[in-house]
Amino acid sequence: MKDLFEGLEDDAFEATSDNALGAFGDALDTAGMLLDLLDRWVERGWLRALDRALAMFLHREVPEAPPLLLLAAALASHQLGRGHVCLDLGMTLQAPDLALSLPPEGDDLSDPPPLPGQVLANVTLTDWRAALDQPALVGRGSGSTPLVTSEIADSTRLYLRRYWQYEQDIRQALAARIDDTHEGANADTPAAESLRRALEALFGTPDDQPEHLDWQKLACALAARSRFAVITGGPGTGKTTTVVKLLALLQALQLGHSDGRALRIRLAAPTGKAAARLNESIAGQVETLPLAALVEQCDLAQRVASDGEARRSQTKTRSLQAVNEQLDEGFNTASSSAVALLIKETIPTEVTTLHRLLGSRPDTRRFRHHADNPLALDVLVVDEASMVDIEMMASLLAALPPRARLILLGDKDQLASVEAGAVLGDLCQRADGGHYRPETAVWLQAATGDTLPERYIDTHGQPLDQAIAMLRVSHRFDAASGIGQLAQAVNAPLGDNLLPKDKRRAIQRIFDQGYADISRLRLKDSDDTALDRLVIDGNPEGFLDEGRGRRSRDGVLPPPTGYRHYLGVMKEQRPPPDADLEHDRQAFDDWARAVLEAHGRFQVLCALRKGPWGVEGLNRQIAGALKRQGLIDAEHGWYPGRPVLVTRNDYGLGLMNGDIGITLAQPHPEHGWLLRVAFPSNDGSGRIKWVLPSRLQAVETVFAMTVHKSQGSEFTHTALVLPDAPNPILTRELIYTGITRAKDWFTLVESGRGVLDEAVLREVTRVSGLGVLGDS
Numbered sequence: 035m036k037d038l039f040e041g042l043e044d045d046a047f048e049a050t051s052d053n054a055l056g057a058f059g060d061a062l063d064t065a066g067m068l069l070d071l072l073d074r075w076v077e078r079g080w081l082r083a084l085d086r087a088l089a090m091f092l093h094r095e096v097p098e099a100p101p102l103l104l105l106a107a108a109l110a111s112h113q114l115g116r117g118h119v120c121l122d123l124g125m126t127l128q129a130p131d132l133a134l135s136l137p138p139e140g141d142d143l144s145d146p147p148p149l150p151g152q153v154l155a156n157v158t159l160t161d162w163r164a165a166l167d168q169p170a171l172v173g174r175g176s177g178s179t180p181l182v183t184s185e186i187a188d189s190t191r192l193y194l195r196r197y198w199q200y201e202q203d204i205r206q207a208l209a210a211r212i213d214d215t216h217e218g219a220n221a222d223t224p225a226a227e228s229l230r231r232a233l234e235a236l237f238g239t240p241d242d243q244p245e246h247l248d249w250q251k252l253a254c255a256l257a258a259r260s261r262f263a264v265i266t267g268g269p270g271t272g273k274t275t276t277v278v279k280l281l282a283l284l285q286a287l288q289l290g291h292s293d294g295r296a297l298r299i300r301l302a303a304p305t306g307k308a309a310a311r312l313n314e315s316i317a318g319q320v321e322t323l324p325l326a327a328l329v330e331q332c333d334l335a336q337r338v339a340s341d342g343e344a345r346r347s348q349t350k351t352r353s354l355q356a357v358n359e360q361l362d363e364g365f366n367t368a369s370s371s372a373v374a375l376l377i378k379e380t381i382p383t384e385v386t387t388l389h390r391l392l393g394s395r396p397d398t399r400r401f402r403h404h405a406d407n408p409l410a411l412d413v414l415v416v417d418e419a420s421m422v423d424i425e426m427m428a429s430l431l432a433a434l435p436p437r438a439r440l441i442l443l444g445d446k447d448q449l450a451s452v453e454a455g456a457v458l459g460d461l462c463q464r465a466d467g468g469h470y471r472p473e474t475a476v477w478l479q480a481a482t483g484d485t486l487p488e489r490y491i492d493t494h495g496q497p498l499d500q501a502i503a504m505l506r507v508s509h510r511f512d513a514a515s516g517i518g519q520l521a522q523a524v525n526a527p528l529g530d531n532l533l534p535k536d537k538r539r540a541i542q543r544i545f546d547q548g549y550a551d552i553s554r555l556r557l558k559d560s561d562d563t564a565l566d567r568l569v570i571d572g573n574p575e576g577f578l579d580e581g582r583g584r585r586s587r588d589g590v591l592p593p594p595t596g597y598r599h600y601l602g603v604m605k606e607q608r609p610p611p612d613a614d615l616e617h618d619r620q621a622f623d624d625w626a627r628a629v630l631e632a633h634g635r636f637q638v639l640c641a642l643r644k645g646p647w648g649v650e651g652l653n654r655q656i657a658g659a660l661k662r663q664g665l666i667d668a669e670h671g672w673y674p675g676r677p678v679l680v681t682r683n684d685y686g687l688g689l690m691n692g693d694i695g696i697t698l699a700q701p702h703p704e705h706g707w708l709l710r711v712a713f714p715s716n717d718g719s720g721r722i723k724w725v726l727p728s729r730l731q732a733v734e735t736v737f738a739m740t741v742h743k744s745q746g747s748e749f750t751h752t753a754l755v756l757p758d759a760p761n762p763i764l765t766r767e768l769i770y771t772g773i774t775r776a777k778d779w780f781t782l783v784e785s786g787r788g789v790l791d792e793a794v795l796r797e798v799t800r801v802s803g804l805g806v807l808g809d810s
């Protein structure tokens with residue numbers, strides 16, 4: 035039987051029940067009654083039509099398949115839409131109602147159909163396992179059944195085959211990369227001695243900082259040792275700084291080899307916005323690399339000069355060849371600075387999206403690059419890897435040449451992708467504890483001169499643990515930063531050492547301490563105008579002393595703002611009325627850049643889409659408040675100052691899901707004014723793309739955006755608005771992600787009591803088999 039999910043989307047809505055009775059007193063009696071119940075769930079928005087269509091499809095294929103199997107299949111399919119790659123039957127029996135999308139926002143609860151808890155009340159795990167014993171539909175491994183089960187200690191996981199296959203492919207691809215390192219047999223692993231000298235050049239000698247373990251240096255060493263590495267850490271822990279040094283290190287070691295063709299390095303991120311951010315920071319970091327010291331420590335000038343000719347002939351790609359040609363002089367005279375320049379030039383500062391890297395094609399999930407047409411690269415760095423879903427990760431690994439290195443960067447505690455799978459989170463489940471094997475610790479000592487404390491060493495460490503490095507010190511948020519303290523307190527996992535009441539108190543204490551960069555706004559009711567004041571002016575009075583004692587990354591801490599700021603820039607910096615885009619392009623681009631930059635200074639985030647506290651309600655409320663102030667004229671759909679978010683990749687226009695643009699009015703000889711939307715080009719060039727509103731197929735107003743959509747972005751001042759009642763969507767990860775979008779200022783807006791308290795205690799558990807990867 036083929037991969038059935040492919041065609042289901044199309045006929046999901048046409049699938050009808052073959053039993054029209056509608057009486058589902060005991061929904062598990064017959065397939066017809068079960069399908070009727072699924073219909074009711076779909077009507078309520080508790081289940082997707084697609085999930086119900088899968089159950090129908092299986093029923094048609096094998097009419098005798100028991101209703102319990104059909105129910106399991108529909109629920110497994112439903113989990114995919116909620117980010118889980120499979121259905122854990124044991125967990126579902128413990129809390130059956132969590133398997134549906136409850137509570138639906140804005141649903142009226144009159145005449146509710148039975149919930150999974152009622153339907154499954156008398157079902158045991160043994161019953162459910164027995165119902166899945168249908169070899170035509172459910173397999174236990176490779177084969178062609180549409181469903182696959184995987185047995186774990188005390189439960190069973192049910193997968194749709196395609197997702198089971200993704201997980202298998204990822205496990206195998208990563209294990210193959212990790213195994214070499216684990217056995218110490220990887221030909222790519224540099225000798226500890228050469229590594230040590232290079233690391234000293236990049237980080238200084240160990241004696242420089244005897245009191246601190248330099249996790250960034252350890253991360254470089256671990257990543258240099260393996261063809262697969264993860265560098266995880268919270269905001270500002272130096273992931274970018276570390277990876278830039280790592281790339282210089284790898285390039286230097288490569289150039290020191292006798293066949294030292296320069297490495298072909300590529301940088302990528304899941305969204306255009308994330309790519310643009312990395313673009314911005316990486317270029318600056320490359321400039322600060324201590325390359326002269328690196329070249330000297332590795333004796334590179336000598337070695338590169340001795341076989342410059344051979345190296346040039348082996349250089350494959352055009353751009354590298356151009357670099358080498360430019361450096362003819364350098365090779366011949368063995369100039370250190372020429373070799374340093376070579377290293378610098380071969381670290382790319384251009385970051386692409388994963389879709390572009392893999393070559394996405396319209397109307398198909400398949401990419402241009404795959405196992406038979408692999409990517410032409412030696413090292414791939416993927417930033418914001420927490421946003422990479424299981425399907426994308428499987429595609430990426432398939433397209434990666436076997437000898438290429440893959441380095442994932444990201445914050446393991448952030449929300450996972452909206453799509454199924456939480457690959458980075460799964461891989462990093464044990465990152466806090468280190469779990470480095472004694473032989474890894476010995477190697478690290480030789481390569482870095484640093485001694486790992488006992489608590490990070492584990493004789494039972496898994497191969498995967500050896501490839502993961504966690505950065506533990508934030509260089510952006512120190513002890514004086516409320517944002518850093520709050521993020522840490524929210525992120526702290528519950529356990530024996532942290533009870534729920536202690537966690538709640540710790541968070542309260544942080545607000546009570548009066549940090550200069552965080553504020554809390556408690557709204558009395560939905561008519562409270564404090565929210566309007568916040569979104570217009572940024573609520574400066576809510577903060578102490580405008581950031582006393584703190585400085586931003588750029589040196590000067592700007593005051594917190596609201597949306598008045600960018601709308602003011604839009605009016606004040608507009609080119610004169612007689613300017614036109616064709617002749618004064620530069621002036622218009624400068625204006626758009628200034629408006630976009632000012633817009634990035636403030637952003638309202640929220641958790642939900644619907645309801646007064648969701649994106650839709652808040653967008654309406656904020657637009658209303660700005661209109662009352664005369665800041666916008668929102669009579670029509672499009673108006674100057676309307677900020678929009680792209681919600682679907684548009685390759686024709688070169689716009690990516692997550693890109694933000696601002697609508698601006700340009701003088702026009704015939705119409706007087708013409709609206710165009712200005713988008714940053716996201717390629718590091720600083721160019722502006724001007725797009726007619728009519729050409730934008732999938733955009734929405736973005737005075738408020740969901741925390742999910744904000745991933746990979748940062749805003750100088752971020753306001754997180756919580757709804758007035760608890761909701762399962764609100765989790766520790768969501769609140770943490772919302773807080774860490776703030777660069778300098780953070781405001782928490784609460785419209786109801788106790789919502790934050792409940793949210794920070796709810797942790798996402800995404801079920802998958804990747805966490806034990808490489809366990810031998």
Ligand SMILES: Nc1ncnc2c1ncn2[C@@H]1O[C@H](COP(=O)(O)OP(=O)(O)OP(=O)(O)O)[C@@H](O)[C@H]1O
Pocket residue numbers: 250267268269270271272273274275276315509510587
């Ligand atoms: N070892 C260090 N010592 C001092 N400053 C550092 C160190 N490492 C990084 N920084 C500084 O801290 C800031 C954050 O670093 P970086 O951007 O590399 O972190 P990141 O983890 O990539 O951040 P993000 O959360 O944006 O992904 C930068 O200004 C950087 O220069």
